[in-house]
Amino acid sequence: MTKNEMKNIGLTVSQRIVAGIVANNKITSELQCFPASEEEEDGLVELPRETLIKVMCDEIITLAKTVETVYSVGVALPGIIRNGIVEDSPNLPQMKGAKVEEELCTALKNQGISTTVKVVNDADAVAAGLAAVHGKLETVVRIWTLGTGIGFGRYPLTEGIWEGGHTVVSLDDKETYCGCGGRGHVEGIMGHRAMRLRFLDMEPEDVFAAAKKGDPRCVEFKKLWHKALAAATASSIHISGAGKFYLTGYNVRFVELPMLRDYIEQMVRMSPLQGFSIETRPEDAKNEVLGAAVLAQQSAK
Incomplete structure (x- = not known):
């Protein structure tokens, strides 16, 4: 299996969490969303940081169970993202200071999923x-x-x-x-x-x-x-x-x-x-999911 054929997971966090599986630079699964209803799209900003990271982890685990191996995980978040840390995020203020890459890797490993995690700015993911x-x-x-x-x-x-x-x-x-x-x-x-x-x-x-x-x-x-x-x-x-x-x-x-x-x-x-x-281009969460996974795959060793 070539690197491009390997399964990656892309996840974006804004009004809602949207996640999917990516291979060959294309989304190959149905997207899953949290909250499921668009009417609750402002609910994430009210979640404590620990709860939000747990929900992100749960969405990744659900997708990971549908494939044999997850090569990498890409997460798109609003704000200043450097070295896997959210340095500031006015739209998700509870995430300021969160070591998202480290926390997600640890949580996934505890569930038997060993993979790399790359956290990027959501606009970079769209690009x-x-x-x-x-x-x-x-x-x-x-x-x-x-x-x-x-x-x-x-x-x-x-x-x-x-x-x-x-x-x-x-x-x-x-x-x-x-x-x-x-x-x-x-x-x-x-x-x-x-x-x-x-x-x-x-x-x-x-x-x-x-x-x-x-x-x-x-x-x-x-x-x-x-x-x-x-x-x-x-x-x-x-x-x-x-x-x-x-x-x-x-x-x-x-x-x-x-x-x-x-x-x-x-x-x-x-x-x-x-x-x-x-x-x-019309707004489409697929672009962020795809871009997060593409960037994660490119950075994975």
Whole structure:
């Protein structure tokens, strides 16, 4: 059996835990979810850290029982992830400081499952998943995930923090809506949570619907929203060069690509950097599950 044919498990933790088996850079099992109902998708943030890690372990064990051998396990989590440790995670604050790789390896070994565990940032997992889906595993892929927060992912993995959602795109002292408490961040403008704080009388979808009808306040915010993403993308282009960007997440529905491209082109004026491209992709947990498993397999020895 070649390395690609070996069975790996990918698991992502965000609103819910979603897990599946991956082989040959494809998901080969049905996905299993916890909680099972999407109506309980905010329940994970209320679980104590020990309980959440136990649930993750239980999901992995359930899948492991369906295959002969598990080559590796990949886990995607929001936040700053380094050396298998969650250094910070505003969206899952109870996980701050958790040594997830070590704790999961120990728990799995106690159940007779000896395998390697790789923990990665969830946006990096999305980037790896999209690279696998589109046959781009030999190229650099960058993605923005537009949801409760704003994630920035890059494939292949490289050293760095890569918290691109906290890129500073405004010098306005009043821009303090980011979940981390920082000022002027792209997440403080574009994040779902931030939009709800900004428009206490409207849901984000109502804001963009009103903008289409010409409401002045909402029209101005729609422009600001797109300018924030354009500024963060332009910053990435100026640092790492032009290339492919994917946009995904449940708020990708608000993106108007012509407007976004126009703003980026106003910000990126040097001709060698103007060869960028942007595509939108619907939110799909399969990408994170696949990407987490792909990254785990690549890092396994």
